[in-house]
Amino acid sequence: MSKPLTEEIKQEVERRRTFAIISHPDAGKTTLTEKLLLFGGAIREAGSVKARKASRHATSDWMEIEKQRGISVTSSVMQFDYSGHRVNILDTPGHQDFSEDTYRTLTAADSAVMLIDVAKGVEAQTIKLFQVCSKRGIPIFTFINKLDREGQSPFELMEELERVLGIRSVPMNWPIGMGRELCGVYDRMNNQVELFQGKDHSKIEVRKVDSYTDPIIREMAGDFLHDQLCQELELLDVAGDPFDLEKVSRGELTPIFFGSAVNNFGVQTFLENFLKLAPPPAPRKSTSGEVEPTNEKFSGYIFKIQANMNPAHRDRIAFLRICSGRFDRGMSVKHVRAGKDIKLSQPQQFLAQDRDIVESAYPGDIIGLFDPGIFRIGDSLSQGSEITFDELPTFSPELFAKVTVKNALKHKQYQKGIDQLTEEGTIQVFQTTGFEETILGVVGQLQFEVFEYRMKGEYGVDIQLHRMQFQFARWITGEVDPSKYRINSQLVKDKHGNFVVLFENEYAMRTAMDKNPNTTFLETAP
Numbered sequence: 067m068s069k070p071l072t073e074e075i076k077q078e079v080e081r082r083r084t085f086a087i088i089s090h091p092d093a094g095k096t097t098l099t100e101k102l103l104l105f106g107g108a109i110r111e112a113g114s115v116k117a118r119k120a121s122r123h124a125t126s127d128w129m130e131i132e133k134q135r136g137i138s139v140t141s142s143v144m145q146f147d148y149s150g151h152r153v154n155i156l157d158t159p160g161h162q163d164f165s166e167d168t169y170r171t172l173t174a175a176d177s178a179v180m181l182i183d184v185a186k187g188v189e190a191q192t193i194k195l196f197q198v199c200s201k202r203g204i205p206i207f208t209f210i211n212k213l214d215r216e217g218q219s220p221f222e223l224m225e226e227l228e229r230v231l232g233i234r235s236v237p238m239n240w241p242i243g244m245g246r247e248l249c250g251v252y253d254r255m256n257n258q259v260e261l262f263q264g265k266d267h268s269k270i271e272v273r274k275v276d277s278y279t280d281p282i283i284r285e286m287a288g289d290f291l292h293d294q295l296c297q298e299l300e301l302l303d304v305a306g307d308p309f310d311l312e313k314v315s316r317g318e319l320t321p322i323f324f325g326s327a328v329n330n331f332g333v334q335t336f337l338e339n340f341l342k343l344a345p346p347p348a349p350r351k352s353t354s355g356e357v358e359p360t361n362e363k364f365s366g367y368i369f370k371i372q373a374n375m376n377p378a379h380r381d382r383i384a385f386l387r388i389c390s391g392r393f394d395r396g397m398s399v400k401h402v403r404a405g406k407d408i409k410l411s412q413p414q415q416f417l418a419q420d421r422d423i424v425e426s427a428y429p430g431d432i433i434g435l436f437d438p439g440i441f442r443i444g445d446s447l448s449q450g451s452e453i454t455f456d457e458l459p460t461f462s463p464e465l466f467a468k469v470t471v472k473n474a475l476k477h478k479q480y481q482k483g484i485d486q487l488t489e490e491g492t493i494q495v496f497q498t499t500g501f502e503e504t505i506l507g508v509v510g511q512l513q514f515e516v517f518e519y520r521m522k523g524e525y526g527v528d529i530q531l532h533r534m535q536f537q538f539a540r541w542i543t544g545e546v547d548p549s550k551y552r553i554n555s556q557l558v559k560d561k562h563g564n565f566v567v568l569f570e571n572e573y574a575m576r577t578a579m580d581k582n583p584n585t586t587f588l589e590t591a592p
């Protein structure tokens with residue numbers, strides 16, 4: 067007899083782990099992702115993910131590739147099974163394709179892995195991505211990478227996490243030496259040592275020990291490194307934060323793992339501990355209260371729309387995060403905003419290289435739906451009662467440009483293009499309050515390029531973008547006095563008519579905040 071549906075969903079939810087890796091370019095995200103996929107058997111060869119990354123290196127190449135493949139695979143979801151868990155890794159584009167999609171993808175994750183280069187510490191893109199995760203209060207796990215290179219001391223890194231990100235940390239393991247001296251890590255939770263073996267560090271030996279004072283470690287690591295390890299761990303035992311799962315779950319404490327992704331060192335232990343500690347899909351907020359993942363009725367929301375870069379194929383893929391129930395191919399669901407029933411017949415699941423048709427999927431999973439133009443970012447789909455998930459935040463753009471249309475007769479097409487591309491989340495549009503000029507705002511440069519390219523390819527409109535000096539946008543509520551935003555700043559409106567101030571630099575922004583106590587400045591739309 068088959069299991070009752072509720073029981074089945076409960077079990078599937080329990081074993082799901084959906085997370086994103088957040089990092090600055092070059093910290094080793096591709097390498098780590100690839101190692102994780104190898105453990106999960108999702109890929110057979112090292113280099114597959116890397117090849118994909120290399121192939122999208124330059125913008126122009128990227129567009130060429132998109133065109134050839136028909137539909138984009140640049141940013142997707144990788145799924146694999148490991149020791150009973152079903153793991154979904156959400157790819158968060160970095161490099162040139164860093165965009166608002168990167169931020170929106172984080173809303174679909176139940177936890178995050180923050181990857182940090184041991185030498186470089188916390189870098190700019192990590193800070194931005196961390197803040198988005200931290201606002202959501204999801205657990206954040208830290209992997210300090212490239213331990214085979216000289217870097218900052220573990221204590222310095224812990225101090226930096228607290229100073230720059232405001233998060234306390236608890237090391238789960240501790241390096242024995244670093245750089246050329248690195249000979250292994252001590253696993254504090256399981257009282258064992260993992261040691262590099264052989265000249266090329268190709269083997270890893272795991273030994274159970276009583277504590278870090280165990281003479282076995284001294285034998286293997288030598289007096290100097292063992293003395294250092296004992297001193298550091300003693301200090302950590304006395305002065306460090308104890309492990310506290312509650313705090314980890316609330317995103318107030320980050321467990322740290324040290325390792326070297328390229329040498330596959332510390333990766334498996336990280337994966338195993340992470341899967342134990344990371345949460346399964348949690349309830350999601352909706353306008354009618356929290357939706358439990360174990361609810362029998364299917365529900366989900368669209369967090370990303372990926373357009374086809376080939377003008378001959380206008381179809382798009384909408385990425386849906388399942389929040390409750392079971393998805394079955396061909397099922398009918400309510401498209402809540404449109405007030406229509408739709409059939410989900412050709413859903414796709416995303417893997418490292420291939421896309422398969424999905425038969426069924428559960429909360430925490432991501433499916434791709436063919437979109438003939440009916441979805442918008444943030445749309446909710448549900449079975450039975452109408453559920454509307456809370457709106458996705460609009461993230462503050464950092465690059466701005468004025469647009470002019472080269473041929474004034476194309477104004478209608480231009481407007482249509484602007485409307486559609488804003489719905490997809492490719493760009494944000496602002497209007498100046500005086501002359502009704504259009505200003506575009508984006509998070510990453512590639513968004514401008516995609517906008518220009520698609521305006522011409524799909525709508526036949528040649529545009530010219532004129533970059534502006536602004537670097538920050540803040541939505542304002544309360545007192546709105548246009549005369550206060552004339553120097554190094556400008557007052558504009560977003561597409562919903564909310565007031566937004568654009569600032570040329572941080573100084574101008576801080577000054578405006580100080581001088582206008584009756585105005586509230588917000589980083590995301592109200």
Ligand code: G4P
Nearest residue numbers: 090091092093094095096097211212213215326327328329
């Ligand atoms: P990203 O996706 O975060 O941008 O980083 P990616 O994995 O591409 O890694 C960036 C560089 O760092 C790569 O070197 C990669 O090999 C290296 N790397 C990753 N993990 C480690 C590690 O644990 N130790 C050391 N020493 N290096 C690491 P590259 O020279 O750019 O590419 P490649 O020619 O080595 O592939």
